[in-house]
Amino acid sequence: MSDKGTRPAWLSRLASWDAAVIVITVVVLVIASGTVENFGTSRNFTFLLLDLLPIALVALPMTFVIVTGEIDLSVASTLGLTSAVMGDLWDKGMTIESIMPLCVVLGAVLGALNGFFVTVLKLPSLAVTIGTLALYRGLAFVVLGDNAVADFPRAYTTWVTGTIGGGPIPNLLIPLVVLALVFGLVLHATPVGRAVFAAGAGEQAARFAGIRVGRLKFWLYVVSGAVAGLAGVLWTLRYSSARADNGSGLELAVVAAVLLGGVSIFGGKGTLPGVLAGVVLLGTLQNALRLQDVSNEALNIVTGALLIISVLLPNIVTRTRAHLGRRATT
Numbered sequence: 652m653s654d655k656g657t658r659p660a661w662l663s664r665l666a667s668w669d670a671a672v673i674v675i676t677v678v679v680l681v682i683a684s685g686t687v688e689n690f691g692t693s694r695n696f697t698f699l700l701l702d703l704l705p706i707a708l709v710a711l712p713m714t715f716v717i718v719t720g721e722i723d724l725s726v727a728s729t730l731g732l733t734s735a736v737m738g739d740l741w742d743k744g745m746t747i748e749s750i751m752p753l754c755v756v757l758g759a760v761l762g763a764l765n766g767f768f769v770t771v772l773k774l775p776s777l778a779v780t781i782g783t784l785a786l787y788r789g790l791a792f793v794v795l796g797d798n799a800v801a802d803f804p805r806a807y808t809t810w811v812t813g814t815i816g817g818g819p820i821p822n823l824l825i826p827l828v829v830l831a832l833v834f835g836l837v838l839h840a841t842p843v844g845r846a847v848f849a850a851g852a853g854e855q856a857a858r859f860a861g862i863r864v865g866r867l868k869f870w871l872y873v874v875s876g877a878v879a880g881l882a883g884v885l886w887t888l889r890y891s892s893a894r895a896d897n898g899s900g901l902e903l904a905v906v907a908a909v910l911l912g913g914v915s916i917f918g919g920k921g922t923l924p925g926v927l928a929g930v931v932l933l934g935t936l937q938n939a940l941r942l943q944d945v946s947n948e949a950l951n952i953v954t955g956a957l958l959i960i961s962v963l964l965p966n967i968v969t970r971t972r973a974h975l976g977r978r979a980t981t
Contacts (some may be wrong), residue, residue: 668965669913669925683939690939690974691734700821701812701889703934704731705882705898707827707927709905711834712875712910714926717909718838719850719868720918721769721783726879726905728787729761730898733883735786736891738800744815747804755880760789762876764871784902791895800893811888823885830878836857847871851918900951907954908933933957 682861709726716723733754738751761783768779813822838844849857850864857864887893912929914921936957937950 666970667913667925669922669928669981670677670709672912672925672932673928676928676935679935679939683935684947687939687942690942691923695927695938696813696819697821699934699938700819702826702931704821704823704885705901706904706908706934707930708830708882708885709879709901710908710926710930711830711923712871712878713846713909713922714834714912714914714923715838715871716776716868716875717906717914717916718918719864719871719882720740720854721868722780722906722916723762723776723872723875724780724902724906725762725765725766725783725787725899726882727901728791729876730760730883730886730901731895732761732787732791732794733758733880734887734893734897735795735895737884738798739794741803741893742800746918747807750823751884754879754884758880758883759877760871762872762874762879763869765876768874769872770869772864788844788895788899795893795895799897801891803891803893808891810976831923831927838923843867848919851920852922853919871965873977903951903954903958904933904937907958907961910958911959913937913965915965916962929961 709730713723713726736757737750737754739941740753741747763781764802765776765783768783769776782835809821814820815822815825845874846857846862849860849862850867854864883897886897890897908929909921909926909927910916910928911933912921914926936953940950940953977980
């Protein structure tokens, strides 16, 4: 089979953006291992994976949301608010086994509020989630103020920070891999995934095809909020500290990783393997720079630059191909 009549499908796949990101990620890992002191140690590998996990976790549903042509910038504030509520409830004596599912449900409710504004009131998702970004973070400070709550059960904090068999692989990688497989199968091998791509490629055409676009997007926001709530629980247990500012700025890293992995900001295109490669590439660069004592401000500059590049470069490539195609036919 061929793509566009002349190019083999496997060659088109190798030349795709997400495949290029996977190759670049491997190259960066090899270069960092050989040039950055302590990067290649098993201890740093564990820290690198633990730092990647919240970004990867939140990026899974964010991929779906962006493929439909929408965005959710409130995920980090949802994480912070669930962390603050978790600390407040723990401080008041509730059991951790009751608090954790409540926090996930709280995240789902916060996501449903985003979904209501976007799909029922038809407001732009960018404006809505910028608003709830500020609203949820503000509520987090109302709940917990500048205080920090610690002393969570040692059995949970130890498992979250622990590794499989004492090696470099964190225990948390197990549920992440399971969730990534589930999200990947749903996106790439089910009618729901096809509906997500159809909604992003053309909302009106998707409606004519019988897809209930509004309901689909609403539930994607619910899932996005629930996963952000779960990330808030894991974040709190990892650092054994519930704080209102937990996860601040995480939304920038998540969106940058998703777009870097080849998901179009305009919707309709993207793959989950590409997104996971984008997460690893972004995390590797940040980890290598931290080992070189680069400041957090400089890391934000790098993340912002990657975000701009991942939006600009695919557009430049598409326009260049279109231009060359027109020249070839004249």
